[in-house]
Amino acid sequence: MSEKNEFVYITIADAIEQQILNNTLRTGDKLPSLRMLCDQYGVSQNTALSAYYRLESKMLIEPRPQSGYYVQYTASRIPRVPELSRPSAIASFGLNELLVSQVYDNLGEGASLALATPANALLPVARLNKALLLATRELNGSGVAYDKVEGNERLRRQIARWALPMRPGLSHQDVITTSGCLNALSYCLMAVTERGDTVAMESPVSFGMLQLAEALGLKVLELPTHPASGVDLNAFEAALENGSAKASLLMSNFSNPLGSCMSDENKKAAVALSCQYNVPLIENDVSADIYFGPTRPRSCKSYDESGIVLWCGSVSKTLAPGYRVGWVAPGRFRENVLRMKLYHHISGTAITQEAIGSFLETGRYERHLKQLRHILNGNMNRYSRAISDYFPEGTRASRPQGGSVLWVELPGEIDTAVLHRKALARNISFAPGRIFTLQNQYQSCMRLNYGLIWSEQTESQLKTLGELACAF
Structure with a gap:
C-alpha cells in the first residue's frame, strides 16, 4: 500500500x-x-x-x-484493559504442572477455549492434502530419505522471501527449519545458555516457554508487561545491565497470552540494548501474520544489524498445527543452533516441509491469511462483547490487534483454578492464569482462545463461564 x-x-x-x-x-x-x-x-x-x-x-x-x-x-460493552503486570524481580522456578496437564488434555480433540490453536474448519485442509500428495511425487525417494540438517531448501527459500518486507537481505542460508516454533526456541536456548542461567521473559508468558526453560535447567526472570504495548523497557534494560539475564525471550508481536504488540520504537530499542550488553534476544514471532491492521508489524529482527536476534516462527498458529513446521534465523549463532539440531533431531520431516514450502510458493498462504484475519478479528470483538454481557462486573480483558488469544482478569476474589475445575464439569476448558507464571500471581486471570468458529455453542460456553464466575 x-x-x-x-x-x-x-x-x-x-x-x-x-x-x-x-x-x-x-x-x-x-x-x-x-x-x-x-x-x-x-x-x-x-x-x-x-x-x-x-x-x-x-x-x-x-x-x-x-x-x-x-x-x-457501545461504551458499556467494551471491557477495560488490564494494567501493567508487576511480577517479582527475582528469578524463579515453580510451574503448576497439574494445571498445565489438564489444559493439554484437550490436545488432539479439536479446538477449545484452552489451547491457542485455530479450529480445523478455519484451515485449508483440502489444499494442504494436495500439497502433501505433490510433495511425495517431487521429493527424492518420495520423502522417505533424510533431508539436509538445515532443512528443506524449498521451504527455507520461501521463508526468506516471505520475510523480505521486514528483513531485506535475509537469505535461505540464514534459515534453519525446526519441528514447530517451540522446537526452534529450544535450540536457541540451548545454543546461548547453560544450566543455571537466567532468561528474561515477559510476564505473563506462554506456559510452553516456561516448561521449556525449566526442562533446560534455566531460571526465569519475569518482566513487567502491558497488555497493549508489551514488555517494560526499563525493566528489560535493568535485567541486561546488571548481568542477571544471559538471554531474553520476547514475543514482540501479539504475545501469548496478553496479545500485546511492541511499538517499532520499542523493538528497535530492545535490539539496541541487547547489542549494548551483548545479550542474545530470542524472538518468538509465531503470531505476527495474524494482524488486524493494514500491514504486518515489523519484528525485532528487522532492526538487527549485528546478528544478536534469533528470530523464530512457524505455521502452527496459522496454517497447520499438526505438521510441526517451524524455523529460526539465528544470526551470529547459526552454527551453534545447527549443532543443537544435529544432536537432537538430525533432520526434519521432509514431506510436511516440502508441502508448506509449496503452499507458500503459490501464494495460497496469503489468501488464506486474509480470510483467517478477518474471522479472528470478528471473533475477538464477539468475545469482548460476551465478556461484557456475561462476566462479573469489573472484569477486564486485553484488546489485541492480532493473534488468537484474549487475556481476561476477573475480580480479585475469583480463583480461576477453582473456576477451571467447575468449568471442566460442564465440558468447558480454558487456561487458568497461574500457569503463565512461575510466581504466585494471576490467580484471578485466564486465557481464552478465539481461534474458533463462532457459533451458538461458543457463545453458550462463554455465557456458562461467566455465570460460574458470577456465582463465586
Missing part, C-alpha cells in the same frame, strides 16, 4: 469513527458496502477494506457474513 493510500484509508476510518463516537451512527446501523465506500471516496476496494479493518480493530464495527458491516460500538 502506497503512503497516499495509507493516509486515505486512515482518513476514511477516522471520519466514520467520529460519526460513531458522536452517535450520528448508532449501534446496529449498517455501514456502506465496500463498493459504495469506493464510489464515495474514489478509492480502491483494498483501501476501503483497510479502513473497515482499522475500525474493526478498535471494536467499533463488526462484519456479518453475507450482510456487510455494522456499528457495534
Whole structure:
C-alpha cells in the first residue's frame, strides 16, 4: 500500500469513527458496502477494506457474513484493559504442572477455549492434502530419505522471501527449519545458555516457554508487561545491565497470552540494548501474520544489524498445527543452533516441509491469511462483547490487534483454578492464569482462545463461564 493510500484509508476510518463516537451512527446501523465506500471516496476496494479493518480493530464495527458491516460500538460493552503486570524481580522456578496437564488434555480433540490453536474448519485442509500428495511425487525417494540438517531448501527459500518486507537481505542460508516454533526456541536456548542461567521473559508468558526453560535447567526472570504495548523497557534494560539475564525471550508481536504488540520504537530499542550488553534476544514471532491492521508489524529482527536476534516462527498458529513446521534465523549463532539440531533431531520431516514450502510458493498462504484475519478479528470483538454481557462486573480483558488469544482478569476474589475445575464439569476448558507464571500471581486471570468458529455453542460456553464466575 502506497503512503497516499495509507493516509486515505486512515482518513476514511477516522471520519466514520467520529460519526460513531458522536452517535450520528448508532449501534446496529449498517455501514456502506465496500463498493459504495469506493464510489464515495474514489478509492480502491483494498483501501476501503483497510479502513473497515482499522475500525474493526478498535471494536467499533463488526462484519456479518453475507450482510456487510455494522456499528457495534457501545461504551458499556467494551471491557477495560488490564494494567501493567508487576511480577517479582527475582528469578524463579515453580510451574503448576497439574494445571498445565489438564489444559493439554484437550490436545488432539479439536479446538477449545484452552489451547491457542485455530479450529480445523478455519484451515485449508483440502489444499494442504494436495500439497502433501505433490510433495511425495517431487521429493527424492518420495520423502522417505533424510533431508539436509538445515532443512528443506524449498521451504527455507520461501521463508526468506516471505520475510523480505521486514528483513531485506535475509537469505535461505540464514534459515534453519525446526519441528514447530517451540522446537526452534529450544535450540536457541540451548545454543546461548547453560544450566543455571537466567532468561528474561515477559510476564505473563506462554506456559510452553516456561516448561521449556525449566526442562533446560534455566531460571526465569519475569518482566513487567502491558497488555497493549508489551514488555517494560526499563525493566528489560535493568535485567541486561546488571548481568542477571544471559538471554531474553520476547514475543514482540501479539504475545501469548496478553496479545500485546511492541511499538517499532520499542523493538528497535530492545535490539539496541541487547547489542549494548551483548545479550542474545530470542524472538518468538509465531503470531505476527495474524494482524488486524493494514500491514504486518515489523519484528525485532528487522532492526538487527549485528546478528544478536534469533528470530523464530512457524505455521502452527496459522496454517497447520499438526505438521510441526517451524524455523529460526539465528544470526551470529547459526552454527551453534545447527549443532543443537544435529544432536537432537538430525533432520526434519521432509514431506510436511516440502508441502508448506509449496503452499507458500503459490501464494495460497496469503489468501488464506486474509480470510483467517478477518474471522479472528470478528471473533475477538464477539468475545469482548460476551465478556461484557456475561462476566462479573469489573472484569477486564486485553484488546489485541492480532493473534488468537484474549487475556481476561476477573475480580480479585475469583480463583480461576477453582473456576477451571467447575468449568471442566460442564465440558468447558480454558487456561487458568497461574500457569503463565512461575510466581504466585494471576490467580484471578485466564486465557481464552478465539481461534474458533463462532457459533451458538461458543457463545453458550462463554455465557456458562461467566455465570460460574458470577456465582463465586
